[in-house]
Amino acid sequence: MNIESLVDIDRWPMNDNALLSELHSTFxxxxxxxxxxxxxxxxxxxxxxxxxxxxxxxxxTDVNANLDVVAYDQFPTDSVIRAIYEWDPLMHFVAxxxxxxxxxxxxxxxxxxxxxxxxxxxxxxxxxxxxxFVVSIALQPSLQGGDFENVPRIRSASDDNVETIADxxxxxxxxxxxxxxxxxxxxxxxxGRWSYHRVSQVHGKVPRHVALLAxxxxxxxDSNDELKLGRxxxxxx
Numbered sequence: 001m002n003i004e005s006l007v008d009i010d011r012w013p014m015n016d017n018a019l020l021s022e023l024h025s026t027f028x029x030x031x032x033x034x035x036x037x038x039x040x041x042x043x044x045x046x047x048x049x050x051x052x053x054x055x056x057x058x059x060x061t062d063v064n065a066n067l068d069v070v071a072y073d074q075f076p077t078d079s080v081i082r083a084i085y086e087w088d089p090l091m092h093f094v095a096x097x098x099x100x101x102x103x104x105x106x107x108x109x110x111x112x113x114x115x116x117x118x119x120x121x122x123x124x125x126x127x128x129x130x131x132x133f134v135v136s137i138a139l140q141p142s143l144q145g146g147d148f149e150n151v152p153r154i155r156s157a158s159d160d161n162v163e164t165i166a167d168x169x170x171x172x173x174x175x176x177x178x179x180x181x182x183x184x185x186x187x188x189x190x191x192g193r194w195s196y197h198r199v200s201q202v203h204g205k206v207p208r209h210v211a212l213l214a215x216x217x218x219x220x221x222d223s224n225d226e227l228k229l230g231r232x233x234x235x236x237x
Contacts, residue, residue, distance in 0.1 A: 003084055006043040006084070007038060007039060008037050008038060008185075012037075012187075014093045020096045020097065023035075024097055024099050027097055027191070028099070030152050031195045032180065033097055033189045034180055034181055034186060034187075034188050035188070037185050038137070038185055038186060039084075039185035044139065047139055048139055048184075050079060051081075051117070051139055051140060055070070059231075059232050061231050061233075063230035066118075066121075066122045067118045067124065068118075068119065069115070070117065071109075071114060071232045072108070072109060072111065073109050081113070084211075084213075085211070086105070090213075091105065094135055094213075103215040103216065104220075104221070106215065107219070108214065109236050110228055110232045111214055111223050111231070113212070114211070114214075118207060118210075121202065121203075122201070122208075123201035124199035126197070127192075128195075129192030129193050131193065132193055132217075133191050134190050135212070137187055137188075137211040138182040138183065138184055138209075141183065141184065141206075141208055145200045146182075147179045147199065149177050149179055150177070150197045151178070151197065152178065154194070155196070165196060
């Protein structure tokens, strides 16, 4: 499969040093890089069709979220989404955006690649991530809601900024909240450890589909059994 043909190389030349430098600077400055149109519009239809099929076997989780999740081992071998995740040039591109010499795919047989499915009434509350970065590809928005709301760099290793975070949670600091563009085909690299974020409640019959691609700066990264049971309802056989 020619994955490169799915990517808008003209808009996002993955080997362009000037672009890579600009994207890395943005990530360092804002903890987020949003690349709309990374996946060509013409390539989205089969990807969305694949999401709709996978969503039928998704596991519903209320652990730290309210959504349905498709695990890595549930993606068929001919999955285009899986092929995108396993495409080395994308992993190398993300590494350069992050300013890392090398990245490795997760060793987690469930968590290496996920499809997050948010249906009518689902939402993801305000939180910080435990990891330094998350890579996602937006594939289908909901009819209403489902906005990725983000307060960048609201805390640091030396300042938890507890009072401002409490104000945000109460809805009193809307001036700090950004709604990040998550149109279909958008590639996003995000550091949620220092940025407070949520996904607003989804409304309507069209589910919100986002692929979550897991990489790490060291090989062999896996999640613990508690997380696996909570997020996928099972353990590896």
